[in-house]
Amino acid sequence: MGPRPTRDLNDRLEEARADKGLFDGLRAAAKAKARGQLSPMVCIDAIEAAVTAKSFDAGLAAERKLFDKLMASDQREALIHAFFGERAVGKVPELEQGKPRDVNKIGVIGGGTMGSGISIALLNAGYSVTMVERDDEAIAAGKARVEKTLEGSVARGKMSGEQRDAMLADLFHGTTSMNALAQVDLVIEAVFESMDVKKDVFGQLDTICKPGCVLASNTSYLDINQIAAMTNRPQDVIGMHFF
Numbered sequence: 001m002g003p004r005p006t007r008d009l010n011d012r013l014e015e016a017r018a019d020k021g022l023f024d025g026l027r028a029a030a031k032a033k034a035r036g037q038l039s040p041m042v043c044i045d046a047i048e049a050a051v052t053a054k055s056f057d058a059g060l061a062a063e064r065k066l067f068d069k070l071m072a073s074d075q076r077e078a079l080i081h082a083f084f085g086e087r088a089v090g091k092v093p094e095l096e097q098g099k100p101r102d103v104n105k106i107g108v109i110g111g112g113t114m115g116s117g118i119s120i121a122l123l124n125a126g127y128s129v130t131m132v133e134r135d136d137e138a139i140a141a142g143k144a145r146v147e148k149t150l151e152g153s154v155a156r157g158k159m160s161g162e163q164r165d166a167m168l169a170d171l172f173h174g175t176t177s178m179n180a181l182a183q184v185d186l187v188i189e190a191v192f193e194s195m196d197v198k199k200d201v202f203g204q205l206d207t208i209c210k211p212g213c214v215l216a217s218n219t220s221y222l223d224i225n226q227i228a229a230m231t232n233r234p235q236d237v238i239g240m241h242f243f
Contacts, residue, residue, distance in 0.1 A: 007056035016051045023048045038075050042066050101212060104128060107181040109201060110190035111142015111174070114218060118188055118242050120149050123167050130173045130180050139174045146172060178204050188240055190218040198222060199230045206231035216240035 016022060023044060030040040046066050050059030070076055104127065108119045111133045122129045123146070131146075133139035150164045159167075173180070181187055187209060189201050198217060205215050215237045217227050228237035 013051055038073055039070055042070055101185065101214065103185040103214070105130070105184040105186075107132060107184040107187040108190060109178075109181075109187065111139055111145065112190070113145070114242065115190035116142050116145035116149070118190055118218065119146055119172070121242070123150075123171055126171075128171050128173075130175060130184060132175055132178055132180065135176055139176055143172075143174045178208055181205065182208055183210060184213060186214045186216060188216045188218055190242075193220060193222065195222050195226065198227050202227050202230040202237070206233065212236070214238060218242055 026044050027041060030044060034040040046063040049062035049066070050056070053059040053062060106122050106127050107130045108115050108122070109132045111119075111131050115131065119129050119131050119142075131139065131142050133142050147168065150159070150167065153159050154161050154164050187205055189198060189205075191197055191201055198219065202215060202217075205213075209215065211233075213236065215228075215231065215233075217224060217237070217239055218241055219227070219239065220241065224237065224239045225234075228234035231237060
């Protein structure tokens with residue numbers, strides 16, 4: 001079979017023209033799936049123009065006009081900015097000279113939805129995790145969240161019951177004592193989103209954690225510099241946000 005130029009596929013065009021509700025249905029589906037986005041809707045407009053135009057070249061001309069419309073949009077500028085921004089993030093000059101620290105034991109402060117989720121991610125990656133909460137009731141609730149999620153992983157076949165049991169017995173520990181973080185390599189704070197609360201936590205960590213321990217905050221928007229100022233080692237304080 002030789003080449004099949006797109007402009008010669010008239011049989012599919014006739015099918016599309018005969019389906020009166022085709023494009024309305026496609027727009028409704030795209031609108032629900034890509035709410036607020038211009039390009040999916042304009043793509044459908046371009047295909048409809050190609051189907052309904054008097055000639056293939058007329059369809060191409062209509063598509064060009066629609067493309068120019070998108071090129072002039074704010075969304076095009078935003079997407080290009082995000083595209084190059086994502087690539088620029090990994091090109092930090094300091095990364096060329098920096099040496100990674102060894103991380104094996106990790107502390108997580110907070111056993112709520114975020115803290116337990118972080119703990120599970122770390123356990124799945126093979127790290128030893130110590131979860132710290134304010135009292136016995138809170139740490140029991142945090143441990144229960146972790147156990148429930150791991151049980152779900154077993155039910156879905158993501159891990160065996162033996163793997164779950166070994167993980168909970170050997171890698172996961174819960175406590176109400178901040179002093180349990182004295183020998184961890186990294187601490188991730190996931191407490192209430194309050195500057196005063198976080199400052200208090202980092203002031204304690206500064207006196208408890210060993211030299212070289214990385215002190216990380218999971219804050220969504222609070223100033224990391226203010227949090228780091230509560231320690232005598234601001235160079236060891238970072239933001240490490242999880243979703």
